[in-house]
Amino acid sequence: MTADSSTGTQGSYEPSVTDVLVTKAMLNKALRLPPEIIDTIVDFAEYWPHTTTELNDSTVIARGKNNFGNRPGTEDVFLLRSPPLGLHNWNRISRATDDSAIHRTVLKAQPPGEEYSVNDFQDLIASPISLLAQPCRRIVFTIRSHDQGWGGAPADHGTYNGSWTWFEVGLERWCKTSPAQTSPAGIERCCRANPSQASPAEQQPQPDNHPSLKLEDLCTVYPEVEWKSEAEAYVFRHDLYAHEDLKVQCNVTAQRDAQEHRVVWSYTDDIDPERDVEAATKLAEQGRGKATGSGKFVRGLKLGDVVTLWAKARFPAWANFVESVKMDVYYAV
Known part of the structure; x- marks a missing residue:
């Protein structure tokens, strides 16, 4: 698993933070435009830096409960997390505090409380630029996976209907x-x-x-966290059914061969599932959550937020085989 900012592949150019800052400085010097106009130009051009987090060469299996019992937690498997949103110096700061690598730190069930302000992050990382409160512009999920290859209603085979294996997004935040x-x-x-x-x-x-910027100190916004008195601990609460606003993608039903899905969430998305039923239905036909086309999740991400991804499976014999996953998170500076 890796997490970094880099140029794109297949001929597409992905700017770094420095590239964006230099371009904005050039626009300011050449055209003497107000900063807000320059920001608008950059946004229209989609000229944003990004981070990439990947999980490759490793098969992760989320299994639904079966008649032979089920190991705790295998219905909901944590896959990976993004670096903190918009914190350009996070890697340097986190190493200085002896934090664990991002993919080796286990999620901690800790409910959120009072949040930090933008200035709290600004002062801590001493960024040379003013950090935006809500900088996320786009998230691209690339998932290669399949289910057990059988089961469900015959009419659903080869479609996304009746699929009980899927992927759901999560959110962590320092409080x-x-x-x-x-x-x-x-x-x-x-x-x-x-x-x-x-x-x-x-x-x-x-x-x-x-904020400490240590992953172990993150609080969990999604999935929800609840207190279990018998365990004397907070635990993650995973609902039986998929959340239509958090469901990234489900597998093709009864398809043994792995399929690759590329799902894009953008801050400009504006599909209201209640007002535009037809568009929401099309999202469901593509294997997505009906409410994931609103852009609400992307627009709501705050500075320092960490996006997580979970593999899900429900009901006896259903299994989610994950070959690779990748998250690209684009943000404005």
Whole structure:
């Protein structure tokens, strides 16, 4: 798995952050245009830097429950996460804090709380440019996968109807506070684990702290996190059915051969599934979630957000075989 910014392949050019900044400076010097006009020009040209995260040469299997039992968690398998959105110096900062590699850090079930501001990130990474609060412009998912190759209604074979293996997007975000840290249960667990630490009141995060930029400190927005009293821990809550606004792609039903899907989510998407039923239905016919054409997820991403991807499978004998996945996240600077 890799995560970086680079030029594109197959003849297409993908600019770096430096390329974009130089181009904007040239436009300013040559045309003396206001910054907001230059930003508009760059957006229309789709001249954005991006990060790429990939998982290759590894088959991941998400299995639905069957009559022989099911290992916990195999219905919902975490695949990969993107680097923090818009934080150009994150790799350098994260290495300085001895953070784990992005693909080796396990997700931590921690509910979100009070969020950081743009200035909190700006001051921390000392970026030479002003960081945007909501910089995401496009996410491209490239997925190569297939299901078990049989099952379901015969009429659904070879289509996306009746498919119970799919991929769903998730979201992580650094927060000043989290119920996992500040609730009485969370503080009590912390004290039991580290009795020599400061008092519970002193352990609560200070509201003026900067984000740590450590992956282990991320809170999870999607999937939702809930408290399990029997386990005395927060856990991820994965619903039985796919979320129509988070479902990236499902597999072709009863197709044993791997298929490659390229799914593009853009900040300019504007399909309202309730008002434009025909367009939403077409998305479903392509194996996507009906509500993923609204652009809401992309427009709602904030500076520092981390996008995750999950493989899903439901019901006995259904299996999601993942050969490779890639996420390209484009953002404005």
